[in-house]
Amino acid sequence: xxxxxxxxxxxxxxxxxxxxxxxxxxxxxxxxxxxxxxxxxxxxxxxxxxxxxxxxxxxxxxxxxxxxxxxxxxxxxxxxxxxxxxxxxxxxxxxxxxxxxxxxxxxxxxxxxxxxxxxxxxxxxxxxxxxxxxxxxxxxxxxxxxxxxxxxxxxxxxxxxxxxxxxxxxxxxxxxxxxxxxxxxxxxxxxxxxxxxxxxxxxxxxxxxxxx
Numbered sequence: 001x002x003x004x005x006x007x008x009x010x011x012x013x014x015x016x017x018x019x020x021x022x023x024x025x026x027x028x029x030x031x032x033x034x035x036x037x038x039x040x041x042x043x044x045x046x047x048x049x050x051x052x053x054x055x056x057x058x059x060x061x062x063x064x065x066x067x068x069x070x071x072x073x074x075x076x077x078x079x080x081x082x083x084x085x086x087x088x089x090x091x092x093x094x095x096x097x098x099x100x101x102x103x104x105x106x107x108x109x110x111x112x113x114x115x116x117x118x119x120x121x122x123x124x125x126x127x128x129x130x131x132x133x134x135x136x137x138x139x140x141x142x143x144x145x146x147x148x149x150x151x152x153x154x155x156x157x158x159x160x161x162x163x164x165x166x167x168x169x170x171x172x173x174x175x176x177x178x179x180x181x182x183x184x185x186x187x188x189x190x191x192x193x194x195x196x197x198x199x200x201x202x203x204x205x206x207x208x209x210x211x212x
Contacts, residue, residue, distance in 0.1 A: 050090030
């Protein structure tokens with residue numbers, strides 16, 4: 001399958017061949033959903049933690065006698081209904097939220113989203129991006145040329161680079177709704193979060209390697 005290759009001034013450089021095993025897949029919402037849940041669950045940091053009755057500091061002595069006071073019965077000061085008492089059914093940092101998913105399934109989910117981006121004309125293939133200086137304005141001019149905002153749509157861009165490029169990454173870092181990422185770090189969450197994806201030509205080589 002083929003699509004058009006452009007330069008940074010949006011000049012058509014002719015057709016480019018794409019791997020059908022990456023960009024020619026049918027939609028599979030169930031697989032993509034599982035891959036997203038897998039990524040979010042495994043990135044989850046279990047921070048919230050409350051103490052149980054045994055971990056709370058304080059005496060276990062019964063506060064007053066059971067009967068004869070006219071008050072409700074009461075045990076120790078660690079009771080969950082008293083100030084500084086233990087928390088009943090509170091969150092614990094021992095909970096394990098990690099999930100497992102086959103590597104082939106994860107890769108296929110990634111390719112399914114890339115295929116959807118291509119079908120929806122939200123995937124742009126650029127030959128290269130060349131900047132002469134660290135300047136956000138120059139980067140903004142390039143992105144506005146290759147991916148202008150659509151009417152009544154919030155324009156968010158994910159720029160996938162084949163390798164680290166400090167000039168491109170720093171020039172784009174101050175642009176709202178634009179994120180640069182290495183092709184080797186492409187993931188379901190970012191692909192779904194950003195409306196349009198810009199792939200540099202050299203990034204395709206890495207993706208081809210994943211499909212083998």
